[in-house]
Amino acid sequence: MECVAWFPERKGFLSQQKLAGMNPVMLDSERVCRHTAMSAAGPPARGIPKQETIMNTPGIIIRDEKESDASIITGITVAAFADMEISDHTEQFVITALRSAGALSMSLVAEVDGRVVGHIAFSPVEISDGTRDWYGLGPVSVRPEYQRRGIGKALIREGLARLKSMGARGCCLVGHADYYPRFGFENVPGMVVAGVPAEAFFALSFDGNMPRGDVRFHEAFLAKGERKP
Numbered sequence: 023m024e025c026v027a028w029f030p031e032r033k034g035f036l037s038q039q040k041l042a043g044m045n046p047v048m049l050d051s052e053r054v055c056r057h058t059a060m061s062a063a064g065p066p067a068r069g070i071p072k073q074e075t076i077m078n079t080p081g082i083i084i085r086d087e088k089e090s091d092a093s094i095i096t097g098i099t100v101a102a103f104a105d106m107e108i109s110d111h112t113e114q115f116v117i118t119a120l121r122s123a124g125a126l127s128m129s130l131v132a133e134v135d136g137r138v139v140g141h142i143a144f145s146p147v148e149i150s151d152g153t154r155d156w157y158g159l160g161p162v163s164v165r166p167e168y169q170r171r172g173i174g175k176a177l178i179r180e181g182l183a184r185l186k187s188m189g190a191r192g193c194c195l196v197g198h199a200d201y202y203p204r205f206g207f208e209n210v211p212g213m214v215v216a217g218v219p220a221e222a223f224f225a226l227s228f229d230g231n232m233p234r235g236d237v238r239f240h241e242a243f244l245a246k247g248e249r250k251p
């Protein structure tokens with residue numbers, strides 16, 4: 023499902039001070055994390071330290087996207103949404119537009135046996151009550167032949183953990199009612215996205231405070247094709 027809300031370009035995600043002081047992802051029973059050298063992994067995406075996380079699910083590595091992953095991410099996204107009737111098949115353009123706008127706050131890929139097979143994007147959202155540091159989750163995609171092996175779950179859990187460790191205050195998305203509650207997402211009365219049914223909008227507060235009001239995703243969610251140079 024596609025988010026169709028619009029908001030004027032906003033470049034301030036988390037403050038650079040917060041990002042600079044960001045701790046490595048906490049170790050827990052499901053995740054073993056190590057930082058990769060920035061020089062080896064290329065420049066950090068929007069100043070967020072590069073990390074690679076080996077999930078407990080055997081063989082899955084979650085890491086930040088590299089420049090060379092961009093076309094692979096497009097391919098995964100196209101394939102994942104290809105048979106989905108409710109999709110207008112523009113999700114790959116959304117990711118590219120977010121990247122171009124500097125609004126791809128976090129872009130993680132899942133590797134299995136050295137092959138990139140899954141992807142998740144996070145971007146800043148604007149909330150009309152003034153709450154800051156909330157992020158939109160999506161699109162999230164797993165190659166059809168790799169679905170239902172826990173890769174989507176690993177991407178979402180890792181993405182949420184990293185958002186929290188960055189100091190984000192919450193995350194929201196438009197998506198399937200059967201899938202996202204398992205991660206703690208809930209429908210929130212009074213928190214709405216224009217044009218999106220209430221039962222398809224989900225929010226997860228990290229700090230115990232649930233915002234109220236209109237949520238606007240980045241205007242990149244309106245992207246319908248690649249921009250010609």
Ligand SMILES: CC(C)(COP(=O)(O)OP(=O)(O)OC[C@H]1O[C@@H](n2cnc3c(N)ncnc32)[C@H](O)[C@@H]1OP(=O)(O)O)[C@@H](O)C(=O)NCCC(=O)NCCS
Nearest residue numbers: 023102162163164169170171172173174175197198200201
């Ligand atoms: C949604 C998606 C990312 C999940 O990734 P995945 O690796 O297949 O998911 P996991 O293996 O971690 O989880 C599988 C579970 O999710 C459920 N699930 C997967 N896709 C689902 C969907 N579209 N709706 C509801 N449940 C879904 C499965 O039924 C399974 O449930 P179970 O654990 O109770 O058996 C992947 O199926 C995908 O790319 N789908 C097409 C694109 C898409 O719908 N993206 C999300 C848009 S909101």
